[in-house]
Structures are given as structure tokens and as C-alpha cells.
Amino acid sequence: MTITNGLANTALTNLSVSIYFTDAQGNPISSTTDPNATGSKFFYEVASGQAAPSSVAGGSTATLGWLIIPAPGASGTNPNGTEYYVGATLTYTAAGQQQSVTVSPNYIFVQPQPQLTLDYFLPAQVYGRDPTSTTVASPIPFNLGVRVTNSGYGAATNLQINSGQPKITDNTQGLAVQFVLLGASVNDAPVAPTLLANFGLVGAQKSSVARWLMTSSLSGKFSFTATFTHADSLGGSVTSLLTGTNPHALVHDVLVDLPGRDTVRDFLALPQNASGTAGLEVFESQGIDTAVSDVSNSSYLALAGSAYQFHVPAIAGFIYAQVSDPFEGQQAVQSAVRADGKQINLNNVWFSRTFNTTTSQWNYYFNLFDANNTSGLSYSLVFGTGPLPPVFEPLTDQILTAGQPFSLLVTATDPDGTTPVITSGPLPAGAIMSASSGGKATLSWTPSLGQAGSFPVSFIATEGALSTPKTITLTVGTGTKLQNWKQKYFPGITDPNIIGDSANPSGDGLSNLLKYALNFDPTKQSPNSGILIGTIQANGHTYLTLTYVVRTDDPNLSYAVVGSNSPTGTNSPWTTQSQNITVSQDGVAANMQRFEVQDSQPIDTGLPRRFMKLQVTNTGAN
Numbered sequence: 001m002t003i004t005n006g007l008a009n010t011a012l013t014n015l016s017v018s019i020y021f022t023d024a025q026g027n028p029i030s031s032t033t034d035p036n037a038t039g040s041k042f043f044y045e046v047a048s049g050q051a052a053p054s055s056v057a058g059g060s061t062a063t064l065g066w067l068i069i070p071a072p073g074a075s076g077t078n079p080n081g082t083e084y085y086v087g088a089t090l091t092y093t094a095a096g097q098q099q100s101v102t103v104s105p106n107y108i109f110v111q112p113q114p115q116l117t118l119d120y121f122l123p124a125q126v127y128g129r130d131p132t133s134t135t136v137a138s139p140i141p142f143n144l145g146v147r148v149t150n151s152g153y154g155a156a157t158n159l160q161i162n163s164g165q166p167k168i169t170d171n172t173q174g175l176a177v178q179f180v181l182l183g184a185s186v187n188d189a190p191v192a193p194t195l196l197a198n199f200g201l202v203g204a205q206k207s208s209v210a211r212w213l214m215t216s217s218l219s220g221k222f223s224f225t226a227t228f229t230h231a232d233s234l235g236g237s238v239t240s241l242l243t244g245t246n247p248h249a250l251v252h253d254v255l256v257d258l259p260g261r262d263t264v265r266d267f268l269a270l271p272q273n274a275s276g277t278a279g280l281e282v283f284e285s286q287g288i289d290t291a292v293s294d295v296s297n298s299s300y301l302a303l304a305g306s307a308y309q310f311h312v313p314a315i316a317g318f319i320y321a322q323v324s325d326p327f328e329g330q331q332a333v334q335s336a337v338r339a340d341g342k343q344i345n346l347n348n349v350w351f352s353r354t355f356n357t358t359t360s361q362w363n364y365y366f367n368l369f370d371a372n373n374t375s376g377l378s379y380s381l382v383f384g385t386g387p388l389p390p391v392f393e394p395l396t397d398q399i400l401t402a403g404q405p406f407s408l409l410v411t412a413t414d415p416d417g418t419t420p421v422i423t424s425g426p427l428p429a430g431a432i433m434s435a436s437s438g439g440k441a442t443l444s445w446t447p448s449l450g451q452a453g454s455f456p457v458s459f460i461a462t463e464g465a466l467s468t469p470k471t472i473t474l475t476v477g478t479g480t481k482l483q484n485w486k487q488k489y490f491p492g493i494t495d496p497n498i499i500g501d502s503a504n505p506s507g508d509g510l511s512n513l514l515k516y517a518l519n520f521d522p523t524k525q526s527p528n529s530g531i532l533i534g535t536i537q538a539n540g541h542t543y544l545t546l547t548y549v550v551r552t553d554d555p556n557l558s559y560a561v562v563g564s565n566s567p568t569g570t571n572s573p574w575t576t577q578s579q580n581i582t583v584s585q586d587g588v589a590a591n592m593q594r595f596e597v598q599d600s601q602p603i604d605t606g607l608p609r610r611f612m613k614l615q616v617t618n619t620g621a622n
Helices: 481-489 512-518
Strands: 002-004 015-023 042-046 061-063 065-072 082-094 097-110 116-123 142-152 156-163 177-186 187-190 196-202 206-216 242-252 265-271 281-283 290-295 300-304 305-313 315-324 332-339 347-354 359-372 379-384 398-401 407-415 421-426 442-446 453-463 466-477 531-536 542-553 555-565 579-581 592-602 613-618
Touching: 015 097, 065 290, 065 453, 082 398, 116 156, 116 265, 142 156, 142 196, 142 242, 177 196, 177 453, 177 466, 187 453, 242 281, 242 315, 242 359, 300 315, 332 347, 332 512, 407 421, 421 442, 481 512, 512 542, 512 613, 531 613, 542 555, 542 613, 555 592
Parallel strands: 116 242, 290 315, 398 466
Antiparallel strands: 002 061, 015 082, 042 065, 082 097, 116 142, 142 206, 156 196, 177 187, 177 206, 242 265, 265 281, 281 290, 300 305, 305 379, 315 359, 332 379, 347 359, 407 442, 421 453, 453 466, 531 542, 542 592, 555 613, 579 592
């Protein structure tokens, strides 16, 4: 609003401006300047950097602006927006007389807005190493999940949720807990494994879900609270698009397979801290929440001939049952068929276990989730040692040079003999993943000079209902591969005593160059040298062999295996050994290769001692 004082010699004082809102029919609409006054349809305040003038000198002008933010629901359900009018009343004093001017209202259209609710799903207990025991156990992977539901009539665009680091609360010893992020997905599509979930667009009256697959180094219980605050300068709770955050104790990821449902997994969960099974619900990826009947006490597993039958009572709606596992964790569910022929999705039938701290023993369970078994039909179950999830051939972090082509073969196998399909999460700009064929896919990329940095890339190997995630980091630099490798581990350091080829900053006796060649972390002491000395029988004699695994993606590296009768080579010069032995490449990471070299001198002909070693030379610039 611009206020012009046409009275050259008279100031306008006691200036006051009030704005008002009406609907298209002229009816007053509630508005507020209080960010906590919920129920109003508009929040407004004087625009940032401006102040409401109290007077306007004669012959001058003053400009006043407002920030106006509609509250959720102001647009109603009309996708084209709802028409409102904004007007103002100006009061002032001129020459001792109070005056009032009504400014003709102008129209605005309020477009529909999203209204978001976040539901978080976390396991009540996670299993790593028991902090009260010296027994080392492999961590059991677990899922963390979040569902965002948009109950508004406008789409949420570019939506991202950055979840905080989990925290183990039942950790009286105060031990450090390490969480390892194995993978992440949005609507069951793999994405980069970070705690930042990018949902993109969540349409009106729609929902989306994200999951993080993790392990914990220690066993313990989760505690989770979710709170949010509003910026008062943007309308506070009046204009907030976030309606609430709700934590739930995750029982298992399931799949509601009723007609009209999607193929994205859903959450079977309890309200956090709920005891027993009261309140068990299935929270669907499409935003539908439904109570689930727990029929565990009325269900049982029985052996009928050579097959198992699972019996449940007749219940309409969703059911869940948990009974003791007769195999104590040694079997997997291969198939489950209801008596009417319905094939139960393997997401909905599973084995589980919990640790009894009193007895220090595991308790094992069989679980089933289904819907509309109104006749109490039994389930025919087939158990076995499989199916087993796919397995990736070793994949390690890769060093790339900007402007140079890069190729990485990703391979996965299935212990059950089938061929898994390999997919990837979001790739860096310009990178291409070939179509999966025969359990193999190739990542190809020529990074540009402007793409220097680190890029996490996720792969998922899928076979049927089972999948295995794998994430590596592609580090792009502008120097040689060796220079880029050094900058990855020693960013910004130029001291040759730390980053020089012959330097050994970890103090384990292995130079940076050798660790680069062997694909080791130069900042940590290596558990072994990566080089194995053995023996072989040939031509009636015994010979030493040297086996090593080195990178093959750097043409500036030169390798030589040498042998000598003296550890220093003083009495017997080191000589190159060139007799290579064919050796298996099983378990060797992509862009690496295993070699085995046989010594030329037998060790059973009276030689007191014999020595072999690997020499690595950098033929390029540092």
C-alpha cells in the first residue's frame, strides 16, 4: 500500500492501517497476526524490513507491505483455488480532524495446500552384541520406516525428510554404539543410503513411505520421540503444513494384498510403549490404517504327514498370529498356501526371534499375517533351508578421475541357484547402469571436471521376495587415481611425510603406495598385508609361492614378484619371478585381481632359506 499525502503543509498523524479478508460473497473471514491463534484462515504481518509508519509528512508518500500466508484448509477442496478479497481501512488525523478511508478490496486465489502427518516405525528391540556378555554375535539387520500422509488437497513438492541418528537407551554400560546404514528406499525403490529421504512429490490425498536398513553394533532398546516447532515469522501453528508426528513400535514389514492395493510394503505395528498386543494395526503405504486381530492364543502349527498345517480361528478383517518355531531358527518359509488356494506373500509369513535376558537364550517364533479368513481356513506350509537372499560379489569403494571413462561390473549370485536381478538407486549425472542380465550389470560413467567429490551409489540384488542391498562410494578427483586416493583419505594435506608414496602414517610397516595397490585404508593399521606366502609341489620339488590381490584399474602401477636367498638381497640379489600360476578369482572385488607366482628356486635342495616379496612401482606422477 502506498499512502500519498497531497496536503503540502499538513502531516498525516496517528496513522493506522487494518487489513481485512472476505469471501467471494463479502462475508468476513477470520485472520490473525498471532502465530498461535489457530482456527484463522489467514496469518499476516508487516513485511520483513518494513515498519508501519505512524505519520506521513506533507507532500510525501509512505509505502507499507504485508506478508500474507493462508492457513491449511483455506482453499477448501477446489483444485483451482478459492477466491478471497483483501481490503484495508486507513485511519489518520489531519489538521486535528480524524479521518477514515476504506481501500477497495482486491481478489486473491488460494491454491490447495498439503497437510502432512508423519508416522515413524521402529523396532522396540535391536540385536547386535549383548553389552553384558563377552560373546560376539553378528548384528541382525532391522528396518526403520516413515510414512508421510498428505491429507490436504494440494501436492507436496520436493519433499525431503532428514531423520536423526537412532539412539539405544538400554545401554547402562555407556558403550559406544555404531549404526551401519546398509540401504535405503522410497516406496520400495532403492535410493542413496543416507538418513535424508527424498520423497519428491506426494500428491493430494496420497502417502509415501521410506525405509532404512541398518545394523547396530550393540543390542538394546529404542526410544523414539518426534517433535516439531514452527517459525513464528511464517505463521507458526496457524499456517503449519505438518499436523503431527506419531511413533510406532514396528512388528514387521508386511504387504496388504487386497484388491486395489499397491505393491509397496506396509507396516504392522503397535503404538510405542504399548504392552501386549493391544492396538495392533497395519499402517498401509496408501495411508489406510486398520486394526489387526491378534489370534496367537487361538492358533497352532501341526505336522500333518510330511507337511505342516497352520490353524487359525475364523476372523473377518486382518489377522496376525505368532506361535513357537519348532525349528528354532534353522528353517525358512518357502511357501504358504491357504486352503482356498490363496498364495500367501512371503512378506506376510516369517520366522522371528527374541533374546531372553533372564535365561540368556533365544526364543524362536513363526508369524503369519493375512486378511479375511472368515472361514478359519488352514495354511499349508513348506519349510526348508531356503530361499536365501542373493549375494553380491565383492564390491569396494572406487577412485575415479574426472574426464576419464570408468566402468564397474556388478555381479550377484543366488545360493538357491536362480538368477537375481540387479538394480541401482539414483546415479550421478551422466552415469548409466546397464540392464541386468545373468546376474550382472555394468555401471559406466565419465565424470566431468565439475563433478569432483564423493557419490554414494546403492545397488540391490533381488530374487523373488528377497533382496540384498550394497552401497559403495565413488570418489571423483581431478588428478591421477593415486592422487585422488590420497585426497580421499588425507583431504587438504600436502605433507610428504603423511601422503608420500613411501610414507606410512598408520605405522604398520606398509607404505601408502602398497596400501593403494592392495586397496587398503592408509589411515588404519591393516589386519594383514594382503600377501600370502605358501608352497607348491612341482617337478618333484617344493617351491615357495606368493599370492596377492591388487588393483588393475591404474595403468601407472607396475607389479613385480622377486625372490632371494637373503632378506636384504645382499648375498643373493633379488631376481624377478615370472612363473604365474592359474588361481581362482572367487571373492575378488571388481577392478581387482588375484595373482599367484611360483618361486624359481626349490626349497628342498639344501638352501638354508628362501624369500619372496612383492614390489610395487608408481610409473606416473604422484
